[in-house]
Amino acid sequence: MAALKLAIGNKNYSSWSMRPWLALRANDIPFVETLIPLYTDNPADKEQILSFSRAGKVPVLIDGDITVWDSLAIIEYVAERYPEVKLWPDDVAARAHARSVCAEMHSGFMALRNECGMNLHRPIRPVALSADAKANIARIEAIWRECRTRYGANGPFLFGRFGAADAMYAPVVHRFRTYAIEVAPDTKAYMETMMALPAFQEWTRDGLAETLVIAKFEDA
Secondary structure, eight states, X not given: OOOEEEEEOOTTTOHHHHHHHHHHHTTTOOEEXXXXXXXXXXXXXXXXXXXXXXXXXXXXXXXXXXXXXXXXXXXXXXXXXXXXXXXXXXSHHHHHHHHHHHHHHHHOOHHHHHHSOOOTTSOSOOXXXXXXXXXXXXXXXXXXXXXXXXXXXXXXXXXXXXXXXXXXXXXXXXXXXXXXXXXXXXXXXXXXXXXXXXXXXXXXXXXXXXXXXXXXXXXX
16 A cells, blocks of 8 residues: 655644644654645745645645545545544544534634744744734633543543644644743643644654745744
8 A cells, every 4th residue: 555645834834734744643654745845936846736736735645546635634534544543532422522623723713823823943932912812812722621621531632542633733732832822721731742742743843943934924
């Protein structure tokens, strides 16, 4: 069986690439990684992205003749392809809960994303946040707290064992850390759990080792 192929963007900046990459790596699913620099003036970089998907965005997963783009779609595909890793909870109610919080991450929290872009190189310091961004933070903390309260007996992650929901919220852990966002003790404990994950640490090391600087992401 040929290995999966995953095209991703810069690890320092690409939060959407981090999500499926982490879902694969944390579960020891073999794949071939292709990193394509984003937002460069090199037409070859854009053409390389288009060679993976005509959507012109990363991440993109290639599995033989199957192409899957969009982070959450990739995670759903991987969950079906490798059911033994249990990216989704077995229990139907817990699975519905996990899918709901993943979809909320996928489509929401725009203020936080816009005001606290992912940038691992950024010196840790706070910024002035809008009321909408603060509301996003409060909502994320509430999601994590509810998941950990309901499913914490099964392990230290959102639904016990590491799964799709943790992968989807992983970039938020970086955002909370990088922008020195004040969080509750239980939020901090979950962040520490994620930051101790070997795959999370690997992504972070790789991102910090990158030298490409994208000016428009360095203003905050």
